[in-house]
Amino acid sequence: MKHFSEISPMAERVLDVAEVLVQQQGYSGFSYDDVARQVGIKKPSIHHHFPKKEELVAVLVQRYTHRFRAALLGIEGQHAKAPERLIAYAALFEGTFVKDRRLCVCGMLGAEADSLPGLVAGEVERFFKVNIDWLTLVVADGQRAALVSAQCAAEVLAEAFLCALEGSMVVGRGMRSSRGPADVGKTFLSTVLS
Amino acid sequence: MKHFSEISPMAERVLDVAEVLVQQQGYSGFSYDDVARQVGIKKPSIHHHFPKKEELVAVLVQRYTHRFRAALLGIEGQHAKAPERLIAYAALFEGTFVKDRRLCVCGMLGAEADSLPGLVAGEVERFFKVNIDWLTLVVADGQRAALVSAQCAAEVLAEAFLCALEGSMVVGRGMRSSRGPADVGKTFLSTVLS
DNA sequence: GTCTATATTGTGATAGAC
DNA sequence: GTCTATCACAATATAGAC
Numbered sequence: 001m002k003h004f005s006e007i008s009p010m011a012e013r014v015l016d017v018a019e020v021l022v023q024q025q026g027y028s029g030f031s032y033d034d035v036a037r038q039v040g041i042k043k044p045s046i047h048h049h050f051p052k053k054e055e056l057v058a059v060l061v062q063r064y065t066h067r068f069r070a071a072l073l074g075i076e077g078q079h080a081k082a083p084e085r086l087i088a089y090a091a092l093f094e095g096t097f098v099k100d101r102r103l104c105v106c107g108m109l110g111a112e113a114d115s116l117p118g119l120v121a122g123e124v125e126r127f128f129k130v131n132i133d134w135l136t137l138v139v140a141d142g143q144r145a146a147l148v149s150a151q152c153a154a155e156v157l158a159e160a161f162l163c164a165l166e167g168s169m170v171v172g173r174g175m176r177s178s179r180g181p182a183d184v185g186k187t188f189l190s191t192v193l194s
Numbered sequence: 195m196k197h198f199s200e201i202s203p204m205a206e207r208v209l210d211v212a213e214v215l216v217q218q219q220g221y222s223g224f225s226y227d228d229v230a231r232q233v234g235i236k237k238p239s240i241h242h243h244f245p246k247k248e249e250l251v252a253v254l255v256q257r258y259t260h261r262f263r264a265a266l267l268g269i270e271g272q273h274a275k276a277p278e279r280l281i282a283y284a285a286l287f288e289g290t291f292v293k294d295r296r297l298c299v300c301g302m303l304g305a306e307a308d309s310l311p312g313l314v315a316g317e318v319e320r321f322f323k324v325n326i327d328w329l330t331l332v333v334a335d336g337q338r339a340a341l342v343s344a345q346c347a348a349e350v351l352a353e354a355f356l357c358a359l360e361g362s363m364v365v366g367r368g369m370r371s372s373r374g375p376a377d378v379g380k381t382f383l384s385t386v387l388s
Numbered sequence: 389g390t391c392t393a394t395a396t397t398g399t400g401a402t403a404g405a406c
Numbered sequence: 407g408t409c410t411a412t413c414a415c416a417a418t419a420t421a422g423a424c
Contacts, residue, residue, distance in 0.1 A: 010389080024308045028223040031417060045390050047419065103305060107361075110368025111297060111305040114218045128369045152381050159365070159373060160358060160381040167301075167361025171353070174304025175322045179353060187346050187354040191385040204407080225399060239408050241401065 001055050001119070004063040011049040013039055015060050023102040027057060027112050027120065054117035057109075061123035064105045065130060068092075072134050082142025083193050086161065089135070090185025093165045097180045101173050107166040132158050142193075149192045157192065164188045195249050195313070198257040205243040207233055209254050217296040221251060221306050221314065248311035251303075255317035258299045259324060262286075266328050276336025277387050280355070283329070284379025287359045291374045295367050301360040326352050336387075343386045351386065358382045 004015070017038045021030035032053065036043045050056035075088045096102050106127040113121055135158035142148030148157070168184035198209070211232045215224035226247065230237045244250035269282045290296050300321040307315055329352035336342030342351070362378035 008389090026220065026222065026306055026309075028220065029306065029309050032419085033416075041389085042391060043418090044392085044420080048389060051419080053418070101308075106368055107364055108305055110364040111302055112220055112223065113367040114295075115220075115223050124368045125370060128365055128372075132369075149385060151384055156373070156377070156381050160362075160378045163361035163365050163378050164354060164358040164382070165361065166364050167357035167359065168354075170301055170304040170360050170364060171322055171357050173307040174300055174318045175326075176319060178322075179350070183350070184354045184357050187350050188358070188382070190345055191343060202407090226401085227398080235407085236409060237400090238402080238410085242407065245401080247400065 002059060004059050004066065007059070008049070010039075010041075014046055014049050014056070015063060018056055019060050019064065019105060020102065022057065022060065022105055023096070023108055024100070026108050027053075027116060054119050058117075058119040058123050061105060061109065061120060061127060065123065065127045068127070069130060082138050082145065082147050083189065085138050086135075086142075086189055086193075087185070089138075090165060090182055090189075093169065093181035093185070097169050097172065101169075103169050103173065104166060107169055110166070111170070128162070131162055135159075135161060147194060149194065161185070161188055161192075196253060198253050198260065201253070202243070204233075204235075208240055208243050208250070209257060212250055213254050213258065213299060214296065216251065216254065216299055217290070217302055218294070220302050221247075221310060248313050252311075252313040252317050255299060255303065255314060255321060259317065259321045262321070263324060276332050276339065276341050277383065279332050280329075280336075280383055280387075281379070283332075284359060284376055284383075287363065287375035287379070291363050291366065295363075297363050297367065298360060301363055304360070305364070322356070325356055329353075329355060341388060343388065355379070355382055355386075 007015075014035060017035050018030070021034055032043050032046050036046050039046070050059065071092055072089075075085050079085045079088055093104060096104060106124045109116060109120065109124045110128070113124065116124070132155070136155045139148055139158045140154035143150045143154055164184050165181045168179065168181045172178045172180055201209075208229060211229050212224070215228055226237050226240050230240050233240070244253070265286055266283075269279050273279045273282055287298060290298060300318045303310060303314065303318045304322070307318065310318070326349070330349045333342055333352045334348035337344045337348060358378050359375045362373065362375045366372045366374055
């Protein structure tokens with residue numbers, strides 16, 4: 001399989017379109033024809049860049065995870081303390097959700113995990129691991145500085161926080177109204193930060 | 195559209211099978227043929243009971259919401275205080291998830307909300323409203339008794355709790371391991387209960 | 389790289405016999 | 407109520423010309 005860093009500009013455009021489609025319709029909800037129409041080339045041309053759907057989406061998730069890691073690095077550079085970092089993390093999800101109530105790519109694919117090809121499922125798993133690992137480090141740091149409640153283990157708190165954010169997008173979509181990830185994240189943090 | 199209380203035994207079996215398929219594969223991920231094979235009758239016979247997919251799933255969600263309300267009533271009968279009620283509520287989700295990592299029907303459909311027919315989207319919205327309303331009453335009661343943190347409004351806390359539970363199923367599925375709704379619910383509550 | 393054409397399979401849905 | 411047969415269409419995917 002190709003690595004996302006060595007693909008052509010047109011393949012990049014394909015990924016851009018497919019990413020939004022995954023966020024809106026899910027893996028089984030979008031087709032090569034949807035992508036082709038939005039990109040402005042024909043269906044077989046999409047197959048030229050990504051022979052199989054499984055590969056297209058796997059590369060898409062790889063790129064998504066990579067960009068997420070870059071954003072996490074950005075947060076580390078902008079905020080020194082755990083509480084600010086966790087708020088900035090929630091803002092990442094909010095930024096996705098405010099654009100037409102788009103879901104996190106891996107939130108959507110996580111829900112569909114049962115019917116996902118192996119390659120894709122593996123990349124989704126990796127995304128969540130990366131996020132929980134990073135959150136665990138931030139939470140543990142906050143606990144050492146007595147800025148975050150030490151009532152629960154860092155890893156447990158980290159995972160619960162991630163679940164609340166992912167869930168807020170699903171629930172927010174299911175109800176026409178409701179709060180977004182920023183609000184739910186703030187609520188969660190208000191019970192955990194000192 | 196038919197009401198779920200006045201359908202034949204065979205239609206009930208169809209709903210049973212379709213419900214699990216929705217939880218595993220989502221609305222766009224299952225087909226009338228999948229249902230037919232598992233029920234043991236042919237595809238057109240499914241259409242006889244539910245002419246359109248939209249109707250089948252709408253009735254399915256109606257029944258799901260109804261059963262959920264019955265379970266909520268059961269919790270009120272078994273537990274008097276808010277903390278116990280909230281723990282029992284999380285156990286409801288855990289009960290679903292431990293069966294082959296099944297998702298909440300409306301967690302799955304909420305993620306797919308963008309590509310859902312109107313009838314179905316309406317029923318999903320109703321499910322979430324019912325749950326948040328009930329949770330809000332329980333949380334408010336707990337706050338009055340000083341058993342639940344009054345730092346946040348009852349409704350806000352209720353919605354965050356629901357999000358954490360729905361999210362725990364999505365994330366739990368996306369990672370091969372991870373905690374289930376019971377663990378995540380417990381973590382959330384440990385920060386909120388006195 | 390892109391296209392037309394096509395293979396193959398699957399989908400929701402209907403007609404009409406039993 | 408269930409079936410066989412069939413429709414119209416959409417899906418992933420490939421062959422081969424340009």
